[in-house]
Amino acid sequence: MVHELMDNESEGLVEINRQRSFFLGPWLMWQDIKKHHHLASNLIMRDLRLKYRNSVLGYFWSLLEPLLLSGVYFVLFVIIKGSPEPNYPLWVIVGVITWGYFSQSLNGSITSLTQNAGLIKQVYFPREMFAITKVGANLVIATLGLFVAIPFMYYLDISPNEQLLMVPLGLILVSMLALGVGLLLACLNAVNRDIEHFFRFVTRAGFFLSPVMWTIEMVSENALRYIMVNPMVVPITMIRNGIDGRSLGIDSMYVVYSIAFCVSSFLLGCMVFKRYEAGVVKKL
Amino acid sequence: MSEAVIQVEDVSIRFPRTRVTLGTVERSLMNLIKFKTAKEDSFTALDKINLEVNEGEILGIIGPNGSGKSTLLRTISGIYRPDKGTVKSCGQITLMAGLGIGFNVNLSGRENVYLYGSILGNSNEVMGGLMESIIDFSGLNGFIDQPLRTYSSGMRARLGFSIASAVKPDILLIDEVLSVGDQEFRAKSMARILEIVEGSRTVVLVSHNFGIMKKICSRLIMIDKGNIIVSGSPEDVINAYSERKP
Numbered sequence: 001m002v003h004e005l006m007d008n009e010s011e012g013l014v015e016i017n018r019q020r021s022f023f024l025g026p027w028l029m030w031q032d033i034k035k036h037h038h039l040a041s042n043l044i045m046r047d048l049r050l051k052y053r054n055s056v057l058g059y060f061w062s063l064l065e066p067l068l069l070s071g072v073y074f075v076l077f078v079i080i081k082g083s084p085e086p087n088y089p090l091w092v093i094v095g096v097i098t099w100g101y102f103s104q105s106l107n108g109s110i111t112s113l114t115q116n117a118g119l120i121k122q123v124y125f126p127r128e129m130f131a132i133t134k135v136g137a138n139l140v141i142a143t144l145g146l147f148v149a150i151p152f153m154y155y156l157d158i159s160p161n162e163q164l165l166m167v168p169l170g171l172i173l174v175s176m177l178a179l180g181v182g183l184l185l186a187c188l189n190a191v192n193r194d195i196e197h198f199f200r201f202v203t204r205a206g207f208f209l210s211p212v213m214w215t216i217e218m219v220s221e222n223a224l225r226y227i228m229v230n231p232m233v234v235p236i237t238m239i240r241n242g243i244d245g246r247s248l249g250i251d252s253m254y255v256v257y258s259i260a261f262c263v264s265s266f267l268l269g270c271m272v273f274k275r276y277e278a279g280v281v282k283k284l
Numbered sequence: 285m286s287e288a289v290i291q292v293e294d295v296s297i298r299f300p301r302t303r304v305t306l307g308t309v310e311r312s313l314m315n316l317i318k319f320k321t322a323k324e325d326s327f328t329a330l331d332k333i334n335l336e337v338n339e340g341e342i343l344g345i346i347g348p349n350g351s352g353k354s355t356l357l358r359t360i361s362g363i364y365r366p367d368k369g370t371v372k373s374c375g376q377i378t379l380m381a382g383l384g385i386g387f388n389v390n391l392s393g394r395e396n397v398y399l400y401g402s403i404l405g406n407s408n409e410v411m412g413g414l415m416e417s418i419i420d421f422s423g424l425n426g427f428i429d430q431p432l433r434t435y436s437s438g439m440r441a442r443l444g445f446s447i448a449s450a451v452k453p454d455i456l457l458i459d460e461v462l463s464v465g466d467q468e469f470r471a472k473s474m475a476r477i478l479e480i481v482e483g484s485r486t487v488v489l490v491s492h493n494f495g496i497m498k499k500i501c502s503r504l505i506m507i508d509k510g511n512i513i514v515s516g517s518p519e520d521v522i523n524a525y526s527e528r529k530p
Contacts, residue, residue: 012289043399046395053390119385125405282300
């Protein structure tokens with residue numbers, strides 16, 4: 001073995017890929033995004049372009065899909081319960097779009113490392129980028145989809161009021177939860193693929209256990225306590241009631257719990273991802 | 285003495301090696317009953333490597349398959365974090381490997397230039413400015429607005445090489461991509477590499493093509509089983525490599 005001479009320690013050299021403190025995770029991620037925002041926007045554009053490639057209706061599918069789905073649920077609701085509230089279709093549309101955003105983003109970020117393993121092993125770039133852009137692209141689709149509420153609001157004679165501010169807040173909470181849990185599990189999924197299968201089921205079950213087809217007003221006082229464990233109840237209700245022009249109507253204790261859950265899972269997700277990403281690349 | 289731009293100190297990399305457990309139903313059931321996953325041991329890909337590359341140098345790396353050449357390049361470019369030791373460098377590093385892997389087959393060649401450019405860390409403005417020269421160099425003028433799925437694999441690799449080398453990084457790492465494209469394109473890419481080096485930029489090159497290595501490298505090292513065995517002039521190292529095995 002030949003050792004090279006190591007006498008000159010030039011100051012221009014920077015150590016690359018240094019292990020940083022666990023708690024710096026969110027900060028490091030922010031730095032990465034700032035530095036690579038071109039990559040982020042290109043990846044989001046790629047996702048959006050490819051999603052509606054070769055289709056005549058293109059982006060209108062993001063409006064049409066929740067519209068058709070809510071039609072089905074409306075029929076289902078009439079069959080089971082009889083005459084529903086006039087606003088029910090609007091509630092369901094908003095629920096379907098929000099839940100779709102959450103589940104697409106979550107499943108997309110969980111598989112972000114395994115799906116892009118080939119590229120990740122050949123080029124260095126911030127590896128959280130795939131998860132972030134997955135959430136970003138789905139956020140664009142969900143926001144565009146929510147515009148479908150406008151004709152309903154007109155028809156139902158709902159005039160937007162200050163409650164509308166809850167909509168962006170709800171979307172932010174959903175994004176944080178999806179990205180946080182997604183990043184947290186992306187590394188784990190690279191080691192053990194059971195995660196992605198299990199969470200495909202979780203998002204499917206969550207569809208029924210979250211207020212997508214129903215609203216919290218339909219839930220009995222007794223059951224509400226258990227329903228509120230689900231951190232998605234508050235954000236969905238925020239977006240729904242915001243568009244409907246009603247106040248949130250949830251006990252502030254539950255609201256604080258849900259916000260704390262979303263924010264802390266986001267921060268924890270960033271930290272865990274930054275801590276383990278380098279080791280996980282070897283397992284891809 | 286010219287300045288070092290890459291400094292690899294005592295770098296070791298181990299890979300977890302999972303015993304091959306084909307995902308058969310029986311195996312999954314057995315693991316479930318015994319409540320354990322496949323047992324792991326590790327494989328040492330790099331073993332306390334020390335290496336310094338100076339500015340303007342063309343360093344060639346040779347060695348048998350699986351000796352750690354690609355792992356070393358990936359570690360320098362930041363893909364793998366060393367288990368022990370440190371890697372220091374200055375300036376932008378681009379690793380050219382597996383050309384075309386970042387491409388999306390449903391986007392056009394032009395869109396892929398922007399996408400791949402940003403994967404390598406360049407803004408759309410920079411890529412837009414380089415667009416004409418990239419298209420020219422790749423010789424894909426008539427195809428650049430066609431989706432990539434209509435390209436042959438040679439054409440994809442040519443586009444990949446054109447993008448990665450157009451960016452002119454401070455340090456270029458090349459992993460077995462000099463034999464891309466046809467005879468004519470190979471000559472062109474060779475000239476491009478020499479051009480990059482003449483601009484006082486640094487190149488580290490992994491290849492099995494000793495003819496090319498002899499022609500362009502200023503120094504060679506030979507790696508085997510994660511260790512640097514020989515370092516020196518191209519002739520000496522290639523001779524040592526050929527004499528290594530009967």
